[in-house]
Amino acid sequence: xxxxxxxxxxxxxxxxxxxxxxxxxxxxxxxxxxxxxxxxxxxxxxxxxxxxxxxxxxxxxxxxxxxxxxxxxxxxxxxxxxxxxxxxxxxxxxxxxxxxxxxxxxxxxxxxxxxxxxxxxxxxxxxxxxxxxxxxxxxxxxxxxxxxxxxxxxxxxxxxxxxxxxxxxxxxxxxxxxxxxxxxxxxxxxxxxxxxxxxxxxxxxxxxxxxxxxxxxxxxxxxxxxxxxxxxxxxxxxxxxxxxxxxxxxxxxxxxxxxxxxxxxxxxxxxxxxxxxxxxxxxxxxxxxxxxxxxxxxxxxxxxxxxxxxxxxxxxxxxxxxxxxxxxxxxxxxxxxxxxxxxxxxxxxxxxxxxxxxxxxxxxxxxxxxxxxxxxxxxxxxxxxxxxxxxxxxxxxxxxxxxxxxxxxxxxxxxxxxxxxxxxxxxxxxxxxxxxxxxxxxxxxxxxxxxxxxxxxxxxxxxxxxxxxxxxxxxxxxxxxxxxxxxxxxxxxxxxxxxxxxxxxxxxxxxxxxxxxxxxxxxxxxxxxxxxxxxxxxxxxxxxxxxxxxxxxxxxxxxxx
RNA sequence: GCGCCGUUAGCUCAAUUGGAUAGAGCGUUGGUCUACGGAACCAAAGGCUAGGGAUUCGAGUUCCUUACGGCGCACCA
Numbered sequence: 115x116x117x118x119x120x121x122x123x124x125x126x127x128x129x130x131x132x133x134x135x136x137x138x139x140x141x142x143x144x145x146x147x148x149x150x151x152x153x154x155x156x157x158x159x160x161x162x163x164x165x166x167x168x169x170x171x172x173x174x175x176x177x178x179x180x181x182x183x184x185x186x187x188x189x190x191x192x193x194x195x196x197x198x199x200x201x202x203x204x205x206x207x208x209x210x211x212x213x214x215x216x217x218x219x220x221x222x223x224x225x226x227x228x229x230x231x232x233x234x235x236x237x238x239x240x241x242x243x244x245x246x247x248x249x250x251x252x253x254x255x256x257x258x259x260x261x262x263x264x265x266x267x268x269x270x271x272x273x274x275x276x277x278x279x280x281x282x283x284x285x286x287x288x289x290x291x292x293x294x295x296x297x298x299x300x301x302x303x304x305x306x307x308x309x310x311x312x313x314x315x316x317x318x319x320x321x322x323x324x325x326x327x328x329x330x331x332x333x334x335x336x337x338x339x340x341x342x343x344x345x346x347x348x349x350x351x352x353x354x355x356x357x358x359x360x361x362x363x364x365x366x367x368x369x370x371x372x373x374x375x376x377x378x379x380x381x382x383x384x385x386x387x388x389x390x391x392x393x394x395x396x397x398x399x400x401x402x403x404x405x406x407x408x409x410x411x412x413x414x415x416x417x418x419x420x421x422x423x424x425x426x427x428x429x430x431x432x433x434x435x436x437x438x439x440x441x442x443x444x445x446x447x448x449x450x451x452x453x454x455x456x457x458x459x460x461x462x463x464x465x466x467x468x469x470x471x472x473x474x475x476x477x478x479x480x481x482x483x484x485x486x487x488x489x490x491x492x493x494x495x496x497x498x499x500x501x502x503x504x505x506x507x508x509x510x511x512x513x514x515x516x517x518x519x520x521x522x523x524x525x526x527x528x529x530x531x532x533x534x535x536x537x538x539x540x541x542x543x544x545x546x547x548x549x550x551x552x553x554x555x556x557x558x559x560x561x562x563x564x565x566x567x568x569x570x571x572x573x574x575x576x577x578x579x580x581x582x583x584x585x586x587x588x589x590x591x592x593x594x595x596x597x598x599x600x601x602x603x604x605x606x607x608x609x610x611x612x613x614x615x616x617x618x619x620x621x622x623x624x625x626x627x628x629x630x631x632x633x634x635x636x637x638x639x640x641x642x643x644x645x646x647x648x649x650x651x652x653x654x655x656x657x658x659x660x661x662x663x664x665x666x667x668x669x670x671x672x673x674x675x
Numbered sequence: 676g677c678g679c680c681g682u683u684a685g686c687u688c689a690a691u692u693g694g695a696u697a698g699a700g701c702g703u704u705g706g707u708c709u710a711c712g713g714a715a716c717c718a719a720a721g722g723c724u725a726g727g728g729a730u731u732c733g734a735g736u737u738c739c740u741u742a743c744g745g746c747g748c749a750c751c752a
Binding site for chain 2: 140151155272275391405406409412443445450473539540541559561604630674675
């Protein structure tokens with residue numbers, strides 16, 4: 115039940131709509147004051163009465179019922195308490211009934227959200243900087259699906275540009291087939307790095323020629339390029355599967371090359387294109403931005419051009435309601451330009467384009483640099499985290515079956531959770547200490563809590579579930595009921611703000627609340643049979659919500675650890 | 676120089692989008708266990724929310740301004 119709407123429905127304030135009342139409802143700082151509060155200050159001018167008097171008047175007129183158990187006026191706030199058993203019955207039974215769908219919604223039915231994330235560059239291994247876009251995008255993908263949207267995960271491959279000419283030139287010069295087969299993506303990347311370090315004029319010319327050969331369909335150049343591409347995709351596929359990330363489309367930059375002329379024509383038709391310093395640009399001076407370069411002076415397309423073509427292709431192909439780009443804030447200007455150009459072209463869906471910007475990752479001694487060898491590879495971070503989890507597991511729980519799988523869930527979870535726990539806009543200074551932290555506000559704590567709950571439930575498998583009978587609920591129990599009841603709204607808020615961290619925060623908060631409940635309230639040996647059933651149901655509802663939350667983040671939930 | 680973003684406890688971060696006494700974790704100090712998993716729980720210390728101004732009944736949150744830091748600013752992606 116939507117309590118805010120319910121309260122708003124039952125309150126009558128002259129000249130104020132129900133929506134305004136519902137929007138004004140807040141949560142008091144302390145549960146002892148109430149569960150919801152209406153600050154009456156803003157109505158004072160309208161009603162020509164003091165906020166205190168308004169609150170008191172409203173309190174006197176409000177009749178309590180099975181949903182709202184008490185109303186009180188305190189210093190201009192009108193505080194409401196929800197009937198505890200009523201809320202518990204509603205929330206717990208709903209969670210137990212809906213199970214893996216608890217928190218889901220059909221609010222997105224019939225709507226499509228395209229999500230561009232992770233976006234691998236061919237021949238470039240993932241470093242720690244690729245973690246954010248991959249796990250943020252992956253989480254948003256699952257969150258939108260959970261809310262009933264059709265999410266389309268798009269991996270916008272970096273598979274076009276002169277760098278691939280360089281790569282082939284380097285391979286022809288120094289590489290050999292066996293080395294690349296065995297060394298995989300890192301061997302390819304090493305060739306590319308070496309080329310950049312040693313390149314001469316002559317070699318650069320060679321690279322341009324090889325790129326031309328790729329474009330003109332030369333079979334040897336394309337055979338090589340496709341080999342590099344499949345090695346890259348096999349490499350990222352392994353990482354994606356460990357991170358529980360999926361895509362529906364791998365259309366890369368090269369895919370859009372033949373769709374560029376139509377976009378250029380549209381720009382010309384709208385009279386937006388003009389020549390500047392030999393290049394074709396859209397002038398954005400009126401909007402305080404530098405020109406958007408569509409074609410270079412040599413007539414070639416740019417990254418921006420392909421992005422523009424891709425946007426039109428996605429609109430046509432998916433008819434999206436939102437199109438998200440999960441890309442670092444470094445590219446703020448680029449997306450502002452891109453979206454503005456689409457708007458200037460008269461496309462109403464320009465407003466549906468969203469740059470989901472996140473913060474930058476640096477190392478403790480400065481920015482990453484592949485050339486200087488200052489780089490942290492993503493697979494190394496994941497492996498070390500899983501190794502650490504395995505070592506702790508071997509020590510704490512040597513008898514446990516399936517330890518490898520559990521170590522994987524715990525180790526990967528810690529890396530993913532670490533990347534999703536803070537507001538996405540925050541910069542991150544990477545350190546192994548932080549990335550491999552299993553203490554405090556971490557997924558490990560949440561997973562441990564789940565395992566604890568599962569362990570209790572296993573002991574109670576023959577106890578029938580509570581069915582709404584009156585129980586004298588204590589503060590710990592009620593806090594936990596409220597935490598579980600907050601989960602569905604948290605998912606919606608996370609989607610609205612493109613902020614999976616809200617779900618991660620909820621996980622830790624709910625786990626803390628559960629652990630307090632667990633310490634204070636006996637479950638298996640509860641004082642009465644009704645209480646035992648109630649606490650079992652509450653434990654199961656909590657585990658359900660936590661499991662759904664971690665799953666949305668892409669984190670596994672071991673039954674034991 | 677211009678634009679965007681950030682700045683909250685010693686450290687890393689929250690704060691229901693303008694509401695009541697700004698909360699967690701780590702670290703520090705001191706506690707809890709013959710009950711369901713101690714990877715737990717409780718408590719203490721720690722704050723002029725970077726500085727200044729404005730709007731408002733009410734500001735960490737909005738606006739202006741200063742400082743510090745990050746990012747970006749024409750044919751790379």
